[in-house]
Amino acid sequence: MQRVADSLRSDGRVIGLVPTMGAFHRGHTSLIQMCKKRCDVTVVSIFVNKLQFGADEDFGSYPRQFAKDKRIAMEKGVDYIFAPEHDDLYGGDFSTSVEVAGVTSNLCGASRPDHFKGVATVVAKLLNIVKPHKAFFGEKDYQQLVMIKKMVKELDFDIKIIGGKIVREPSGLALSSRNDYLSDDARKRAAVLYGSLKE
Numbered sequence: 001m002q003r004v005a006d007s008l009r010s011d012g013r014v015i016g017l018v019p020t021m022g023a024f025h026r027g028h029t030s031l032i033q034m035c036k037k038r039c040d041v042t043v044v045s046i047f048v049n050k051l052q053f054g055a056d057e058d059f060g061s062y063p064r065q066f067a068k069d070k071r072i073a074m075e076k077g078v079d080y081i082f083a084p085e086h087d088d089l090y091g092g093d094f095s096t097s098v099e100v101a102g103v104t105s106n107l108c109g110a111s112r113p114d115h116f117k118g119v120a121t122v123v124a125k126l127l128n129i130v131k132p133h134k135a136f137f138g139e140k141d142y143q144q145l146v147m148i149k150k151m152v153k154e155l156d157f158d159i160k161i162i163g164g165k166i167v168r169e170p171s172g173l174a175l176s177s178r179n180d181y182l183s184d185d186a187r188k189r190a191a192v193l194y195g196s197l198k199e
């Protein structure tokens with residue numbers, strides 16, 4: 001991937017990256033569309049990053065549907081899918097981590113102590129491997145977006161981070177790969193979150 005990126009860069013092409021954990025929905029495809037509009041080459045990474053899951057969280061059951069994601073990516077005109085295995089990124093006695101203090105200590109970070117460290121670490125690695133000029137993240141994970149912008153600024157990555165609007169179901173529920181876990185009833189009830197925010 002680094003060799004491909006170097007070659008694209010030396011040809012003067014603008015590389016865009018949409019980092020994902022797969023299980024694509026319209027939130028992902030809207031980021032892909034934004035990336036295609038603003039960049040010459042669109043790279044999507046698909047990697048379920050163990051580092052950002054707590055011991056009692058859903059790493060094992062997180063939806064994985066590579067063949068379907070690949071088909072969707074091709075339909076949407078993605079140029080490259082970067083889909084490493086765990087050991088490609090964290091092989092050997094990997095022991096480095098990136099931590100963005102402050103913005104990650106409250107909200108989601110309060111109940112998921114190492115989550116944002118895992119996200120910052122993998123995103124830093126993906127940015128160094130894919131070497132994009134621009135990278136696209138959903139506003140659904142707003143604390144994540146704020147953290148990544150801060151990390152990129154403070155670690156001097158020469159990359160523009162762009163947020164994409166939340167895509168919602170007609171009920172107002174934000175699209176998320178984890179919505180697959182919800183029963184029909186829970187899905188209906190989850191829409192109360194959006195209703196309450198609007199109130």
Ligand code: PAF
Nearest residue numbers: 019020021049119122141
């Ligand atoms: O938002 C996600 O899907 C993940 O947190 C990310 C940014 C791809 C890092 O694994």
